[in-house]
Amino acid sequence: MTDFWQDDPELARPLEAVARIMGETLDTPAFPLREALSSLVNSNGKMLRPALLIIGSRFGRINEAKLLPLAAAVELLHVSTLIHDDVIDDATIRRGHPTLHTQFGVKEAVLAGDWLLARSFRLSAQSADEGNAQALARVISAICASEIQQDLDKWRYSTSVRAYLRKISGKTAALLSLSLYVGAVEAKAPSRTAERLRRAGYDIGMAFQIIDDLLDFESSEDVMRKPVGRDLEEGLCTIPLIYALKADEAGIRELLGKLRLSDLSTDKAVLASILARCAETGGIEAARQEAARYTARAQAEIARLPACPARDELSSVADKLLNRAY
Amino acid sequence: MTDFWQDDPELARPLEAVARIMGETLDTPAFPLREALSSLVNSNGKMLRPALLIIGSRFGRINEAKLLPLAAAVELLHVSTLIHDDVIDDATIRRGHPTLHTQFGVKEAVLAGDWLLARSFRLSAQSADEGNAQALARVISAICASEIQQDLDKWRYSTSVRAYLRKISGKTAALLSLSLYVGAVEAKAPSRTAERLRRAGYDIGMAFQIIDDLLDFESSEDVMRKPVGRDLEEGLCTIPLIYALKADEAGIRELLGKLRLSDLSTDKAVLASILARCAETGGIEAARQEAARYTARAQAEIARLPACPARDELSSVADKLLNRAY
Numbered sequence: 001m002t003d004f005w006q007d008d009p010e011l012a013r014p015l016e017a018v019a020r021i022m023g024e025t026l027d028t029p030a031f032p033l034r035e036a037l038s039s040l041v042n043s044n045g046k047m048l049r050p051a052l053l054i055i056g057s058r059f060g061r062i063n064e065a066k067l068l069p070l071a072a073a074v075e076l077l078h079v080s081t082l083i084h085d086d087v088i089d090d091a092t093i094r095r096g097h098p099t100l101h102t103q104f105g106v107k108e109a110v111l112a113g114d115w116l117l118a119r120s121f122r123l124s125a126q127s128a129d130e131g132n133a134q135a136l137a138r139v140i141s142a143i144c145a146s147e148i149q150q151d152l153d154k155w156r157y158s159t160s161v162r163a164y165l166r167k168i169s170g171k172t173a174a175l176l177s178l179s180l181y182v183g184a185v186e187a188k189a190p191s192r193t194a195e196r197l198r199r200a201g202y203d204i205g206m207a208f209q210i211i212d213d214l215l216d217f218e219s220s221e222d223v224m225r226k227p228v229g230r231d232l233e234e235g236l237c238t239i240p241l242i243y244a245l246k247a248d249e250a251g252i253r254e255l256l257g258k259l260r261l262s263d264l265s266t267d268k269a270v271l272a273s274i275l276a277r278c279a280e281t282g283g284i285e286a287a288r289q290e291a292a293r294y295t296a297r298a299q300a301e302i303a304r305l306p307a308c309p310a311r312d313e314l315s316s317v318a319d320k321l322l323n324r325a326y
Numbered sequence: 327m328t329d330f331w332q333d334d335p336e337l338a339r340p341l342e343a344v345a346r347i348m349g350e351t352l353d354t355p356a357f358p359l360r361e362a363l364s365s366l367v368n369s370n371g372k373m374l375r376p377a378l379l380i381i382g383s384r385f386g387r388i389n390e391a392k393l394l395p396l397a398a399a400v401e402l403l404h405v406s407t408l409i410h411d412d413v414i415d416d417a418t419i420r421r422g423h424p425t426l427h428t429q430f431g432v433k434e435a436v437l438a439g440d441w442l443l444a445r446s447f448r449l450s451a452q453s454a455d456e457g458n459a460q461a462l463a464r465v466i467s468a469i470c471a472s473e474i475q476q477d478l479d480k481w482r483y484s485t486s487v488r489a490y491l492r493k494i495s496g497k498t499a500a501l502l503s504l505s506l507y508v509g510a511v512e513a514k515a516p517s518r519t520a521e522r523l524r525r526a527g528y529d530i531g532m533a534f535q536i537i538d539d540l541l542d543f544e545s546s547e548d549v550m551r552k553p554v555g556r557d558l559e560e561g562l563c564t565i566p567l568i569y570a571l572k573a574d575e576a577g578i579r580e581l582l583g584k585l586r587l588s589d590l591s592t593d594k595a596v597l598a599s600i601l602a603r604c605a606e607t608g609g610i611e612a613a614r615q616e617a618a619r620y621t622a623r624a625q626a627e628i629a630r631l632p633a634c635p636a637r638d639e640l641s642s643v644a645d646k647l648l649n650r651a652y
Contacts, residue, residue: 028467028471030468030471030496031467031471031474032471032474032475032478033474081440084436084437084440087432087433087436088432088433088436088437105477106413106414106432107413107414107474107477108474108477108478110410110413110414110436111410111414111470111473111474111477112470112474113436113440114407114410114439114440114443114466114470115466115467115470115471115474117440117443117444117466118443118463118464118466118467118470119463119467121447121463121466122460122463122464122467125451125456125459125460125463126456126460130451130452130456133451133459134448134451134452137444137445137447137448137451138444138448140440140441140443140444140447141354141357141441141444141445141448142356144437144438144440144441144444145354145356145357145358145441147437148357148358148359148433148434148437148438148441149358151431151433151434151437152358152434170356
């Protein structure tokens with residue numbers, strides 16, 4: 001289970017219950033890869049989406065028995081996208097473990113992701129309002145469409161900040177936003193509150209993904225538990241690079257050209273130069289400011305929520321995510 | 327659209343409406359691969375699952391406005407599994423067209439399958455009873471689990487008839503059975519009728535998959551619109567081979583060993599010898615009898631349904647599927 005929330009027993013406690021439900025959901029004798037999937041699911045993810053769902057529910061009347069399975073469904077849905085992401089990016093490590101497809105092959109990983117997605121839908125159909133179950137399905141479509149767009153844009157480096165923000169909106173912010181919102185709706189919070197939570201969740205999600213992309217530029221492998229510079233190696237153009245290109249298009253394009261040529265075994269020196277140039281040109285700083293701007297917008301929205309412990313909790317989560325190191 | 331039902335206007339008409347809904351569902355500007363997916367969806371599949379759902383509904387009071395979107399959801403769900411199947415088996419042709427992953431790469435095909443699966447869930451959450459939406463999600467899990475098992479069993483040839491039947495039960499019969507059942511339940515048919523339809527659908531589904539596997543042994547490429555002997559090349563052990571192994575274990579294992587060795591470019595002569603031996607040893611005939619046995623069981627169940635045009639229709643569909651050439 002996660003230690004991201006270890007300072008916050010009010011979240012850590014229900015998240016442990018969510019993790020138990022996830023474990024039970026995976027414990028299906030008919031599913032051949034249940035042990036491998038269980039290791040992945042139990043391996044200390046941040047469980048951000050169920051955490052947001054639980055926080056959202058605290059703005060209404062909580063029915064934990066109904067809510068926790070839904071929180072598990074949202075996290076399983078997220079994990080299923082991670083499995084397919086790893087297949088797609090041919091990533092070797094996830095959460096400190098070898099990825100599923102490196103252990104069992106691409107076929108098994110694709111099917112395991114499908115299996116998990118279907119389990120997640122079943123769990124949400126069981127425990128969510130019909131409208132919320134539909135909304136969750138819609139978000140998965142948005143995630144897939146954004147991921148496809150992201151893949152089609154690889155090695156082009158022509159992405160604008162605007163196009164980048166649109167992609168991460170579908171890829172990440174939509175599900176984080178919906179998690180908060182669905183928690184509130186399921187707990188019958190006032191619709192005005194639920195709407196504010198939806199907006200705050202969106203901004204938190206945007207900041208979250210920007211930080212995620214930023215950490216790929218500046219974090220150490222040890223902290224991230226995955227290789228640094230991975231996005232660049234993959235031909236992805238995320239926000240630090242976009243800002244860096246604005247500042248020094250010719251210089252950075254020249255380096256990117258070398259990166260592409262080196263292809264299969266990336267030239268680590270070229271990679272390091274690009275990472276350095278993104279810092280020197282202010283690309284990383286500009287990205288950090290963008291994340292801070294979204295967090296500030298989220299905080300402004302949060303400040304308009306009814307005063308309650310959940311409001312303070314959400315506010316501190318938004319700051320914690322902005323300042324995280326992994 | 328399908329021409330499998332061209333002699334049956336009572337089914338062809340609503341299936342055209344289902345195809346239109348499928349087209350509308352895919353027509354999402356935000357989805358980059360909508361055109362390629364539309365070609366696949368429109369390319370003359372049998373649309374067996376929506377056909378069964380519609381037949382099932384005729385045992386109750388039909389509300390077509392609610393039912394046809396659900397029929398579309400069931401077919402889209404099936405198509406999403408085909409996309410991932412083709413990735414997994416690296417199949418080059420589907421329904422006479424190049425497969426999605428050969429056109430756009432594995433990544434896009436995996437995501438397109440996910441996208442479609444999510445769209446299908448959303449459509450079924452919108453249009454089905456909660457219990458039916460859950461049941462559809464459960465069937466997808468069963469399909470994935472069976473596909474994983476099938477893949478893990480490749481090149482082993484140790485499959486018993488019993489293990490084979492268990493696999494095709496999850497892979498195919500479950501969804502066909504559920505389609506008939508869900509149609510009946512959504513149309514508020516008596517529960518006894520719905521249960522009979524569930525059982526009949528299961529037997530029809532078992533016969534259907536056996537015939538499918540059999541056609542890989544004896545059909546011509548022209549008719550199947552995909553290569554013959556494909557399952558053998560893939561290391562799959564389907565029922566004609568299982569029966570053939572019972573009759574001549576040593577001889578056929580020797581041939582199978584050569585097939586495995588030839589690996590990347592299959593030795594067509596060895597393949598032809600195995601296909602021939604499966605016929606000579608009676609494996610193909612035994613498989614055909616197995617399919618006929620399931621169809622007879624389905625017909626017995628159908629005969630116990632209330633007399634009505636839908637009953638006759640279902641009976642003729644069962645026979646048509648047994649005797650089909652593709």
